[in-house]
Amino acid sequence: MLKMLGAVLVIAAATMAGWLQARQYANRPNQIRKLILALRRLQTEIMYGFTPLPDALVRIGEQSGEPIKSIFHGAAKNMNPPWNRTAQDSLQTAIEEGWRFTAMKAAEKDVLKGLSFNLGTSDRKDQLSHIMAAVHQLESEEACAREEQNRYEKMFKSLGLLCGAFIVILFY
Template identity: 85%
Template structure:
């Protein structure tokens, strides 16, 4: 009886592990899409709203779901008093603090870090161009993420179960 219970627990743990890894592959394209939409909203705020950058980032953060909300709202909070940090420092700090809660990879992080270097330091037209470039880069990363999702999501779901069964067979 104990052997059967142990076998069931091993298979269940391995299966859950596979499903969690598969969920990372499923969440990544969705989160990249949310960042793209947030950056497009930022373009609109800069172009038409004439909104100060901290207020625009806060508004975009409120409109975005987690974990994207934490990145933009955190950057806005650091730009406002009492910290009064630059846009670059605040965005990079917020990315570092919030990144572990996302399913995104280093390529997306690099795109946002590169954007932080130009955000708030140049005129409106130049900022819009840099945001558009970041959006294009993220769109190509989203396509790659969708390919990875199609390729690996089912595999990890099956692999978790199969690894659990293999471990049980090895022990018995």
């Protein structure tokens, strides 16, 4: 009886691990899409709203949802007193602090870090062109993420169960 309970627990744990990995593949394209929408909102704020960057980041963060929200809120917080950091420093710090809560990979992080070098340091037209370039890069990353999701999500769900069953067979 105890062996049976142990086998069930091993299979359940391995299956759960497979499902968690599959969920990462499912969450990545959705989070990239949220990030793209947030950058497009930022573009609109810069173009039409004449909103100061920290206020625009807070407003965009409120509309984006987690984990994108925490990155934009962290950047806005670092730009305001008492820290008064530059847009580049505050955005990069917020990315480093909040990135572990996302399902996104290093390519998306690099796009945001590249954008941080130009955000708040040049005129409106230049910033808009850099945001547009970042959006295009993220759209291509989203297409790759959707392709990976279609390829690997189902595989990891099945692989978790099969690995659990294999471990149980090895122990018996």
